[in-house]
Amino acid sequence: MRPLRLALTKGRLEKNTLALLESAGFDCTALREKGRRLVLPVGDALEIVLTKAADAVTYVEHGVCDLGVVGKDTILESDGHFYEILDLGFGRCRFALAAPKGTDFFSGYAEKTVATKYPNVTRRYFDAKGMDVRIVKIEGSVELAPLLGLSDGIVDIVETGETLRENGLCPIEDVAQISARLIVNTASLKLRKKEIETFADRLEAAVKKQEGEK
Amino acid sequence: MKNYAKSTPEGVRDILFEECLRRRDVSERLTGVFRSRGYNEVITPGIEYYDVFAAGDAAIPQEEMYKATDSRGRLIVLRPDLTPPIARLASVRLADADRPLRLYYDQTVYRSRRELSGRNDETAQAGIELLGASGLRADLEVICCAVDALAACTKRFRLEIGDARLFRALAEKLPLAPDERENIRQKIESKDYAALGDALDALPETVWTRAIRALPRLFGGVEVFSEAERFCAADPALSATLREMRGLYESLSWLGLGDRLMVDLGLVQRNDYYTGVVFSAYVEEHGDAVLMGGRYDDLLARFGQPMPAIGFAADVDALAKTVPAREPVVPEVLVHGAAGYELLAQRMIRRLTREGRTVESSVFETEEEARRYAARRGIAKVVVVDGKAEVEP
Known part of the structure; x- marks a missing residue:
């Protein structure tokens, strides 16, 4: 099975997400040295796709990306159908x-x-x-x-x-x-529940840790 | 004015050859299962009165319906869903028929989607409705039929079950206005834990707000039931619903789906006509449910014939992506009739096709052109009918 694929909004949310992923213990070397590549591996089990905000929603809605990090502003405007499972706390x-x-x-x-x-x-x-x-x-x-x-x-x-x-x-x-949210494709959450929940739990713990530091 | 004669409208498309074969193949697999279980086909009209789909909870958002008016100014729509038309047909045309009714359909539905969202406005659906029967037997029959229908197309699907009564019963315990209730339902549907928490924080905390808070996380295997029991225990009706669900889940375990059978207590669908068990199925090739169904005991009353009912619809286009591709047919033989032997050539084609072979007829003037065409088309054998000794192809 392919690695979990995360659509990440380029720009400011990208930097914050990177920090969060690293704080959650993910190796983001590829993302730091991305060059012009748009699809980047993070370990064996995760792959990051860099997109514009509204496109992240589109990719997740169609299920070609399992997860996405997007601002609530984009979600509210998009009117899409997906799960929104975690408030990442940044981009407020x-x-x-x-x-x-x-x-x-x-x-x-x-x-x-x-x-x-x-x-x-x-x-x-x-x-x-x-x-x-x-x-x-x-x-x-x-x-x-x-x-x-x-x-x-x-x-x-x-x-x-x-x-x-x-x-x-x-x-x-x-x-x-508004703040950044972790969204999940509806079918992916059902088909790959354990992997996605483990990933979301690690991020949630990192969010709590960061909020504690503030 | 721009002329659109060369394009198809946004959201619909032509389906050619290989894709057609796959779609027909899936249709055949699904309807074969339906027929083998005693379901009979019905065909409902492509256009219906708007009123069929505008009734109360069952209402389909009107912006999603393609509408027009008939010659007397009445509002008509391209059918956006098949369950309401079948409920209409069962209540009116089949009002006196012996029950239960077992009906199946294999038709297209039309929804006006957001522009450029990449989704089709015209999708093919095949499904069944079991009308006039309630209880575990009916639920099991329809869900097992769904499993068989899916298994006829792909081995890699997941089926999840839920129950519309859970949220309904819990929401009734809270002091909620209809729009607040809808807001909370949407948050559960999208598993938006944060916003659901915010909405519930505004209410006095009770065992029921805690239960609703937990609802979207309650999905997975059998362990979900023990978690749910903690908050359902306080209410006899809720405990009964949960016991029924558990019974159904355990019965379905017999099907050998293993961890491909899941429970989601937060399955609260937008299509609000469901009154009992609801279920959906997912496959890896598709980012949305490929099959959806459930019990809808109140819908038929709207058409004047109250009776319990349960059914499901499978997305034929989505399932078509899961079946192996088949090459479009290339004929085995090209028959070319020389000048003066055209009719004899047709007679030979008739004889060969009756034997079950695939034969194309040459429309070329010369044998040479016919041979060049056969080579291009990949037809292995060319038979020339010219009155000389007949060659056995």
């Missing part, structure tokens, strides 16, 4: 609704326009509020949209709130909390 931030300083986003009955990179998250959030808003999908810096007068507010990932402040926006309400 939040989805928030923000609007230009001094404006009252919720006032009045006129239709509001919201710019976002995450239309599904935004749609669900306003549906739950019973509000009918116009959603505009923006690919780059979402903060521009209200500055240029395209939207009344934005729904975006907020870490420190610095970018918002510098662009004259202020957070109004949290939409959801």
Whole structure:
């Protein structure tokens, strides 16, 4: 049987995951010296595939990767079908609704326009509020949209709130909390239960250890 | 305007030769098992009234259905599921028939999937429904039939069983609004331990919140039952359900599945018409369940004929990946009729095919062209009918 395959979101989550795997006792030499390779062995029993966030979800959903490390933001936007078994504790931030300083986003009955990179998250959030808003999908810096007068507010990932402040926006309400998660393909968890549970337990112990150190 | 005459719509495709053979092969293997157990085939229409699928708990998300209106403005859909149409048929057309009814189908279903997700909107399903029977015998019959059907395609599958009543009974113990209940069900379904914990933290802690917290982790072998007994003991109905499940599990152990038989007490499916045992099967070649089924004792009442029922559907396309490939047929003989002997050539072909041989007829003007074609196509023998002494192919 092939080794367990883990789709890992490139970039910041990759570094944190690497640290977590090493703290859990995995040999990540190949990952540290990866060069341009995208599929990397970690010991005999694990293989890591480096992907973009949304692709990690796709690979796991189709079962070509058994496991994935992705941000909750990607999970919420993807609406996919898989198991989400562990909060890895890092990559913490939040989805928030923000609007230009001094404006009252919720006032009045006129239709509001919201710019976002995450239309599904935004749609669900306003549906739950019973509000009918116009959603505009923006690919780059979402903060521009209200500055240029395209939207009344934005729904975006907020870490420190610095970018918002510098662009004259202020957070109004949290939409959801975000952190990195370990996701598992539904069939894989059933077919390779022991291996996956052992792996998840080792990561969970490492997460607890790291949280203890903080 | 863009002309789409040369493409197929998003989510559907043409299936050619080798893939066709595999799919027909799997269909034949599955339906052979169904027939051998006394099930009879029914064919339901490809389009149905929207109302068939819009009823209460059994509802299929409307964004997943392909819809249109008929000539009188009524809403119709391409069938997204086969159990509701069969429940309709059993309740209306077969209202007076002797029960139990044993029906099987081998048809396609249509779901509108997320764009570019790589999933098909049109999938072939083969399955059975046993209507008008409840109890261990009926459950065993259908699950054993599922095992036989899977085994007819692949030896490497896993079957897991669960019970829809567990979560339902536990959720009733908690002060939950319908949307909170649905939220918790989703967290159990996705085994999202962290979010499930958060949702339950908002409620006063009782033996029932602890039980629901444990639910998604309760999957595996027989040891799961002893763990579950700890929280089920406090409620007679729950203990009874658990005892029934254990009985079923132990009976199924007889099938010799070993560790390929699993229990998942957190099996809470989106398709909420299940009222008792639920089961799914997995194979390595496919990232999702290849067979799903369960007991749905309340569905038939919606169509005016309350009766217990249990059934399953197998994903024929997914199982087709597990059976060995078969090469498309290459004829053994090419028969070429010379000018004036065309009809005699057809007579020879008729004689040979009746003997069970595979024969192609040459459409070429000359024998030379026919021979070149046979070489390209890999046909070993060319027979020329030209009135000279007849060659025995």
